[in-house]
Amino acid sequence: MSETVERHEFGAEVGRLLDLVVHALYSDREIFLRELVANAADAVDRRRFEALTGAIPAVPEGGAVRVVPDKEARTLTIADPGIGMTKAELATNLGTIARSGTRAFTQSLAEAPAGDRPSLIGQFGVGFYSAFMVADRVEVTSRKAGAEEAWSWASEGRGDFTLSAATREEPGTSIVLHLKEDAADYLEPFRLKSIIRKWADHITIPITVARDGTDEPANEGTALWRKPKSDITPESYTEFYRHLGHVFDEPWATLHWTAEGAIDFTALLFIPGMKPFEAVEGERESRVRLHVRRMFITDEAGLLPNWLRFVHGVVDTEDLPLNVSREMLQATPVLARIRRAVTNRVISELKTRAKEAEDYAKFWENFGTVLKEGLFDSPEHSKDIAQLLRFRSSAVEGWTSLADYVSRMKEGQEAIYVLAGDAPEALAKSPQLEGFRARGVEVLLLSDQIDAFWPERLDRFEEKPIRSVTQGNVDLSKVAAPEGALEEAADVSRLLPLLKDALKDQVSEVRATDRLVGSPVVLAAAEGGPDLQMQRLLARAGRGLGAGLPVLEVNPRHPLVRALATKAAGDAPLEDAAGLLLDLARVQDGDSPRDPAAFARRVAESFAASLG
Numbered sequence: 001m002s003e004t005v006e007r008h009e010f011g012a013e014v015g016r017l018l019d020l021v022v023h024a025l026y027s028d029r030e031i032f033l034r035e036l037v038a039n040a041a042d043a044v045d046r047r048r049f050e051a052l053t054g055a056i057p058a059v060p061e062g063g064a065v066r067v068v069p070d071k072e073a074r075t076l077t078i079a080d081p082g083i084g085m086t087k088a089e090l091a092t093n094l095g096t097i098a099r100s101g102t103r104a105f106t107q108s109l110a111e112a113p114a115g116d117r118p119s120l121i122g123q124f125g126v127g128f129y130s131a132f133m134v135a136d137r138v139e140v141t142s143r144k145a146g147a148e149e150a151w152s153w154a155s156e157g158r159g160d161f162t163l164s165a166a167t168r169e170e171p172g173t174s175i176v177l178h179l180k181e182d183a184a185d186y187l188e189p190f191r192l193k194s195i196i197r198k199w200a201d202h203i204t205i206p207i208t209v210a211r212d213g214t215d216e217p218a219n220e221g222t223a224l225w226r227k228p229k230s231d232i233t234p235e236s237y238t239e240f241y242r243h244l245g246h247v248f249d250e251p252w253a254t255l256h257w258t259a260e261g262a263i264d265f266t267a268l269l270f271i272p273g274m275k276p277f278e279a280v281e282g283e284r285e286s287r288v289r290l291h292v293r294r295m296f297i298t299d300e301a302g303l304l305p306n307w308l309r310f311v312h313g314v315v316d317t318e319d320l321p322l323n324v325s326r327e328m329l330q331a332t333p334v335l336a337r338i339r340r341a342v343t344n345r346v347i348s349e350l351k352t353r354a355k356e357a358e359d360y361a362k363f364w365e366n367f368g369t370v371l372k373e374g375l376f377d378s379p380e381h382s383k384d385i386a387q388l389l390r391f392r393s394s395a396v397e398g399w400t401s402l403a404d405y406v407s408r409m410k411e412g413q414e415a416i417y418v419l420a421g422d423a424p425e426a427l428a429k430s431p432q433l434e435g436f437r438a439r440g441v442e443v444l445l446l447s448d449q450i451d452a453f454w455p456e457r458l459d460r461f462e463e464k465p466i467r468s469v470t471q472g473n474v475d476l477s478k479v480a481a482p483e484g485a486l487e488e489a490a491d492v493s494r495l496l497p498l499l500k501d502a503l504k505d506q507v508s509e510v511r512a513t514d515r516l517v518g519s520p521v522v523l524a525a526a527e528g529g530p531d532l533q534m535q536r537l538l539a540r541a542g543r544g545l546g547a548g549l550p551v552l553e554v555n556p557r558h559p560l561v562r563a564l565a566t567k568a569a570g571d572a573p574l575e576d577a578a579g580l581l582l583d584l585a586r587v588q589d590g591d592s593p594r595d596p597a598a599f600a601r602r603v604a605e606s607f608a609a610s611l612g
């Protein structure tokens with residue numbers, strides 16, 4: 001055995017996290033045990049699943065996570081017969097921060113005023129590093145299942161760690177905490193047991209605490225979801241939810257039911273009350289855990305479609321064999337049936353909760369953008385999802401549904417109108433809405449990226465077509481405008497062809513429009529082409545070609561257009577005016593003029609002329 005000890009620096013983020021953990025956080029220190037025991041139990045689950053293929057030795061009979069206090073040495077050891085870690089895994093898993101959630105957490109912790117930090121740690125978890133809340137030295141000895149060699153990782157939580165060759169009789173991991181002086185109460189078996197009961201009772205792997213040389217069981221280990229609902233307190237539901245999702249809020253919804261008949265399973269699912277950090281950048285797939293007769297199998301079975309990936313939980317079935325392999329999971333019709341049943345159940349829960357507008361808004365603001373993905377991922381559910389959508393609107397405060405919109409439609413109004421863009425505030429002020437406002441026609445304001453894409457897929461709601469106000473020829477002529485709301489229109493029959501002539505390479509058409517009131521011009525998408533916001537997104541992604549030229553719509557009731565119409569009648573040159581109109585239309589949609597310098601010069605010139 002080599003005696004060499006390798007010294008490694010921690011990643012910069014780990015250094016910062018450790019600093020915070022050690023110096024700023026004292027309340028709820030006991031959660032270090034929850035974090036370490038949960039990691040140990042996960043490692044045992046993983047080994048059991050990997051062992052199914054026969055590539056690594058199975059978890060020994062009765063394999064437990066052992067918690068062993070040693071008063072003399074003032075150490076606390078947490079040992080598991082799990083999957084173990086190689087030397088390289090020790091270095092990356094315990095030397096860098098891989099989880100985006102932890103990274104985001106470190107940042108919010110660093111930004112929080114010092115006084116708020118202790119309560120923050122209570123709400124979040126910091127995984128393995130929480131060991132340094134109670135220990136001034138941590139040694140991790142691990143042997144990967146299937147390998148002969150073992151390695152030890154050790155650190156005092158200050159900037160670096162060491163790696164050295166070690167021995168371990170069996171595969172698995174042992175973590176030895178050299179407890180700080182003020183952490184001696186974590187050497188009391190009674191105290192350790194009560195922490196495990198509180199935080200880890202639902203873990204199905206046996207956990208023991210050593211007392212006077214004997215390992216005594218510390219967790220009940222019954223699968224929470226298999227207990228009758230009447231025996232489960234709201235607190236234990238919440239604790240289980242937090243354990244599963246690595247989150248620290250209250251669930252917004254808890255669904256617990258057993259299906260019997262064509263297919264037998266029990267499900268316990270949660271919809272979080274808070275947007276997790278990971279939802280933003282992280283995983284795209286559902287991580288609902290699959291158990292077979294209580295035993296954890298995998299969290300990669302895709303039990304819910306991706307657009308419901310915010311749901312956490314467990315599905316436990318009797319209808320699969322315990323030694324089900326990955327290949328078999330892909331092939332079996334049982335999973336497809338469970339998936340259908342579970343998806344429908346979540347949708348119906350959302351429909352019920354949607355009746356309480358204020359309560360539902362909390363859900364919508366967290367996960368609405370994810371749910372919208374279902375409109376094109378699962379066309380078979382698009383009718384259900386349409387009922388669950390909520391929008392900002394040009395006509396009402398707060399959120400509104402499509403059904404409410406339809407109930408407010410004006411006589412003669414033929415379509416549901418939407419306007420997509422980047423920010424709701426800018427949308428509400430967009431000139432694209434002027435004519436709709438003047439006629440009292442409501443427009444839904446869509447500001448999520450995904451909003452450029454789904455209206456086309458959904459196409460209709462309650463037989464009403466969904467139309468972008470920037471797309472094609474919007475006909476508002478059947479909706480009566482209130483008396484005096486609109487100026488009289490000028491005759492633009494000579495002006496339009498002249499403008500088109502001047503802009504022939506830049507627009508596909510120039511036409512008069514009813515859509516405007518206070519603005520002279522607006523751009524519309526070409527007939528049958530993508531909506532303007534979609535074109536913008538495509539252009540940003542470098543795929544702007546093929547969208548076709550836009551249409552320039554002019555407002556024959558505007559004084560500027562009226563004056564140009566008079567000029568056009570006298571055959572005066574209009575090139576400059578035409579260019580300026582097009583740039584104005586671009587600027588008011590938040591785009592840049594084609595030639596910003598020339599645009600600025602023209603505006604300055606005409607400004608000067610108007611003053612002279």
Ligand SMILES: Nc1ncnc2c1ncn2[C@@H]1O[C@H](COP(=O)(O)OP(=O)(O)OP(=O)(O)O)[C@@H](O)[C@H]1O
Nearest residue numbers: 039040043082084085093125126127128129173246
């Ligand atoms: N007892 C163990 N056996 C095997 N691997 C472990 C063990 N403890 C930790 N690890 C590995 O180290 C990684 C980092 O652990 P850490 O607790 O910091 O984060 P996490 O478990 O991914 O997230 P969190 O603890 O916040 O839920 C784990 O993902 C796992 O791969």
